[in-house]
Amino acid sequence: MAPSTVDLLKEELPVVQESLVLSGDVKTGLVLVDVVNGFCTVGAGNLAPRQPDKQISGMVDESVRLAREFCDKNWPVFAFLDSHHPDIPEHPYPPHCIAGTDEAKLVPALQWLENEASATLRCKDCIDGFVGSIEKDGSNVFLDWVKNNQIKKILVGGICTDICVLDFVCSALSARNRGFLAPLEDVIIYSQGCATFDLPIHIARTLKDAVAHPQELMHHIGLYIAKGRGAKVASEVTFGE
Ligand SMILES: [Zn+2]
Numbered sequence: 139m140a141p142s143t144v145d146l147l148k149e150e151l152p153v154v155q156e157s158l159v160l161s162g163d164v165k166t167g168l169v170l171v172d173v174v175n176g177f178c179t180v181g182a183g184n185l186a187p188r189q190p191d192k193q194i195s196g197m198v199d200e201s202v203r204l205a206r207e208f209c210d211k212n213w214p215v216f217a218f219l220d221s222h223h224p225d226i227p228e229h230p231y232p233p234h235c236i237a238g239t240d241e242a243k244l245v246p247a248l249q250w251l252e253n254e255a256s257a258t259l260r261c262k263d264c265i266d267g268f269v270g271s272i273e274k275d276g277s278n279v280f281l282d283w284v285k286n287n288q289i290k291k292i293l294v295g296g297i298c299t300d301i302c303v304l305d306f307v308c309s310a311l312s313a314r315n316r317g318f319l320a321p322l323e324d325v326i327i328y329s330q331g332c333a334t335f336d337l338p339i340h341i342a343r344t345l346k347d348a349v350a351h352p353q354e355l356m357h358h359i360g361l362y363i364a365k366g367r368g369a370k371v372a373s374e375v376t377f378g379e
Pocket residue numbers: 220221222228234235263264265
């Protein structure tokens with residue numbers, strides 16, 4: 139069988155990944171990006187998967203596993219929730235995750251996070267969660283979370299690898315490099331804990347104004363760009379002593 143475009147591209151743009159073993163020695167925080175119904179639950183809205191999607195359901199499973207483990211250890215968790223005012227569209231996307239609707243809520247398997255003492259939930263009405271964490275007075279909820287918990291590593295997962303996850307990671311890296319995020323040292327993306335949506339070219343061609351967005355390819359490109367900005371990429375995450 140001829141290699142697929144994705145296989146060829148992965149050879150041309152390799153992303154070296156590591157196995158991450160987390161222990162209590164280095165203060166680590168978990169950041170989950172937009173694991174909400176509007177992006178993850180089949181049929182939930184304009185930007186939700188239309189049919190069961192392995193990459194997305196795998197990302198949800200890993201998000202739940204990590205969140206459970208972090209909370210059991212009383213390690214800090216920060217969850218972004220995409221949430222928009224009904225009158226303020228987010229170009230170029232169709233209406234999605236309108237505040238107060240089910241779309242803007244965590245997926246059913248993660249709803250327990252709302253009642254966890256070690257979890258901080260942050261609604262955001264823009265793609266980049268770092269910018270979405272800025273308050274009217276200029277303070278930044280994410281930055282305060284890093285400082286208050288003295289976090290040295292963040293492990294990032296969620297959706298979409300090449301959009302909200304990528305933009306947040308890039309901003310966090312720039313802020314770290316400017317010294318705003320001390321004592322944060324490492325920004326690590328968990329590849330299996332991330333996913334993106336699928337709009338293959340053969341379907342995009344049948345839709346008006348649609349831009350193709352092949353899932354596996356765009357997921358890989360998201361990881362590649364993040365790595366190029368200075369993120370680490372983990373292919374598996376386990377917990378050690
Ligand atoms: Zn949005």
